[in-house]
Amino acid sequence: MKVGVVGLGAMGAGIAQLCVESGVDTVGREVTAELGERARERIGHFLTRKVEKGQIESFDLSLLTTTTELADLADCDVVIEAIVEELEPKRELFSELERICRPDAVLATNTSALSVTEIAAATQSPQRVVGMHFFNPAPLMPLVEVVRAELTSDDAFEQAYRLAETMGKHPIRCHDTPGFVVNRILLPLLNDCVRVLDEARVSVDDLDAGMKHGAGWPMGPCELIDLVGIDVHVHASEALYDKLREPRMAPPPRLVAMANAGLLGRKSGRGFYTY
Numbered sequence: 001m002k003v004g005v006v007g008l009g010a011m012g013a014g015i016a017q018l019c020v021e022s023g024v025d026t027v028g029r030e031v032t033a034e035l036g037e038r039a040r041e042r043i044g045h046f047l048t049r050k051v052e053k054g055q056i057e058s059f060d061l062s063l064l065t066t067t068t069e070l071a072d073l074a075d076c077d078v079v080i081e082a083i084v085e086e087l088e089p090k091r092e093l094f095s096e097l098e099r100i101c102r103p104d105a106v107l108a109t110n111t112s113a114l115s116v117t118e119i120a121a122a123t124q125s126p127q128r129v130v131g132m133h134f135f136n137p138a139p140l141m142p143l144v145e146v147v148r149a150e151l152t153s154d155d156a157f158e159q160a161y162r163l164a165e166t167m168g169k170h171p172i173r174c175h176d177t178p179g180f181v182v183n184r185i186l187l188p189l190l191n192d193c194v195r196v197l198d199e200a201r202v203s204v205d206d207l208d209a210g211m212k213h214g215a216g217w218p219m220g221p222c223e224l225i226d227l228v229g230i231d232v233h234v235h236a237s238e239a240l241y242d243k244l245r246e247p248r249m250a251p252p253p254r255l256v257a258m259a260n261a262g263l264l265g266r267k268s269g270r271g272f273y274t275y
């Protein structure tokens with residue numbers, strides 16, 4: 001089994017790390033050799049820490065090679081794309097991958113908000129295109145949504161599902177609809193939580209305590225939005241609202257104002273909470 005990962009940013013590096021941890025031969029493609037090398041070092045660092053903490057016994061970083069040449073993915077069984085969240089670059093990439101990869105290779109996208117079907121339509125072989133939606137951080141979050149686009153074959157779908165299992169994940173099967181399963185539910189729910197802050201004049205601390213102690217959430221909604229990034233949440237809500245037009249999906253003005261002010265949550269040091 002050989003897996004290609006295109007784009008070694010936050011998600012792609014996490015996915016490549018999971019492949020290495022699972023003993024899978026992996027080739028990662030970045031736009032420059034330096035970015036590829038940096039991602040490989042980061043992966044080595046995280047895996048070393050896991051060994052130090054006793055979470056894994058050892059790892060073999062030589063399973064991962066990095067390249068800037070897409071042609072080096074020619075012999076992969078599965079390629080997972082994790083480049084920028086924009087339709088045209090993804091469509092271009094998939095049509096190139098189709099030319100380069102073996103005809104039986106599965107081509108997967110990690111898109112969160114774009115249509116897998118539209119990405120697949122850029123190829124002549126949409127039956128082998130599937131969504132593999134990992135959650136951030138990929139090495140820690142157990143879920144992978146395996147997404148069936150309109151023309152995905154059963155074979156490609158099941159190969160993607162099995163790969164997610166090989167990577168130690170908990171895959172679930174779903175069809176290609178906006179937000180797939182978890183974000184379709186979670187984004188409007190988090191937006192409701194923010195609206196309740198103003199409606200019920202409840203404090204941020206009390207709202208979080210309410211959902212933790214009354215609904216069994218592992219962390220409060222405000223903590224969660226801070227962790228995800230307020231800009232990321234606003235962007236994802238807008239994308240879902242654009243597609244489904246349900247008012248609850250639109251980001252509350254309070255969140256938009258916070259994003260515009262640079263209050264982005266944990267990563268900027270301040271959001272609902274100060275870090």
Ligand SMILES: NC(=O)c1ccc[n+]([C@@H]2O[C@H](COP(=O)([O-])OP(=O)(O)OC[C@H]3O[C@@H](n4cnc5c(N)ncnc54)[C@H](O)[C@@H]3O)[C@@H](O)[C@H]2O)c1
Pocket residue numbers: 006007008009010011012029030031035081082083084085086089093110111112113133134135136
């Ligand atoms: N960050 C998240 O929380 C999250 C969660 C689930 C899914 N996703 C999805 O994963 C994908 C990647 O997101 P990210 O947060 O890792 O982005 P990122 O900006 O951290 O990484 C993208 C990487 O892709 C590289 N890249 C761009 N074009 C490329 C190309 N043609 N070939 C090779 N590399 C290329 C960039 O240099 C960059 O390193 C997006 O589709 C995003 O929606 C993100």
